[in-house]
Amino acid sequence: MSKMNLLQAINNALDIAMTKDTNALCFGEDVGHFGGVFRATSKLQEKHGKTRCFNTPLTEQGILGFANGLASQGTTAIAEIQFADYIFPAFDQIVNEAAKFRYRSGNEFNVGGLTIRTPYGGGINGGLYHSQSPEAYFTHTPGLKVVVPRNPEQAKGLLLASIRDPNPVLFFEPKKLYRSSVGEVPDEDYELPLGKADIVREGSDITLLAWGAQVEAIELAADMAAKEGISCEVIDLRSLLPWDRDTVAQSVMKTGRLLINHEAPKTSGFGAEIAAAIQETCFLYLESPIVRVTGLDTPFPLVLEKEYMPDHLKTYEAIKASLAF
Secondary structure (H helix, E strand, O other): EEEEEEEHOOOOOOOOHHHHHOOOOEEOOOOOOOOOOOOOOOOOHHOOOOOEEEEEEHHHHHHHHHHHHHHHHEEEEEEOOOOOHHHHHHOOOOHHHHHHHHHOOOEEEEEEEEEHHHHHOOOOOOOOOOOOOOOOHOOOOOEEEEOOOOOHHHHHHHHHHHHHHHOOOOOEHHHOOOOOOEEOOOOOOOOOOOOOOOOEEEEOEEEEEOOOOHHHHHHHHHHHHHHOOEEEEEEEEEEEEOOOHHHHHHHHHHHEEEEEEEEEOOOOOOOHHHHHHHHHHHHHHHHOOOOEEEEEOOOOOOOOHHHHHHOHHHHHHHHHHHHHO
16 A cells, blocks of 8 residues: 555556556647646656657647547557546547447447546636536436546546546546545555445435545535534445446435535536436435535636535535425
């Protein structure tokens, strides 16, 4: 075991993947000698060479078009989009090309070796172009997988699993936690299952559900609620596509209540899909309406970032309201 922050865990996972798979390439804007804007790929070029870890032109559409071509020829392509906010020029290459490659050929060819890494979310005072959480756009697209880790140990295992999964995977990294989230991480190669939620804490009164950086917010809210005798079950969804309906439904059948927390705006956020699906499955078990604690339906603000964020205090108030319903 080694103590790592989330960035170091991601770097370690990339190093292991490239060491064990000589067909793996890592590329993106400034990822080479510079190590990327957050240094996630630091020293990978030095260790694995300029032909396996290298810079691309500043064109997201080009990065993903290039990545699709590599992956279609059997290369393990690990592409970085510098900020999730910048992923939209590559949207067509992801949802119309990568996601449909296998389907349109009847599995004669595919781009399953493609992993797209990108930092997402607020918490660094990045303003409206460096703070968005666009995961819901991609969960509408069959053929993709969408994964979001919450801490270093999860990040390493989930990233290695994503790189080795035989489907194109979008791996959203919570940039707020890059250096602030520190924990013990196994030194060896290991994978965590995609599509399987993690029950972080068991409880009996209400289920709290989040992913990425917001898991910390619901854990803090659960601590506050515990002081008033409220027992919260805390679940980290981890994978949004596919998502673990069974684990969430079983929890809600036990607690009778569900609170979903995500940083993206409420309207058409992924929490809406979860709420609809769980209502269908657990309607007769619910003691109160499913509640969503989310970002606001506004562009991400700079000065008012703290007011925008669905923090532990907003979550705590929502827990009390749900129990009092």
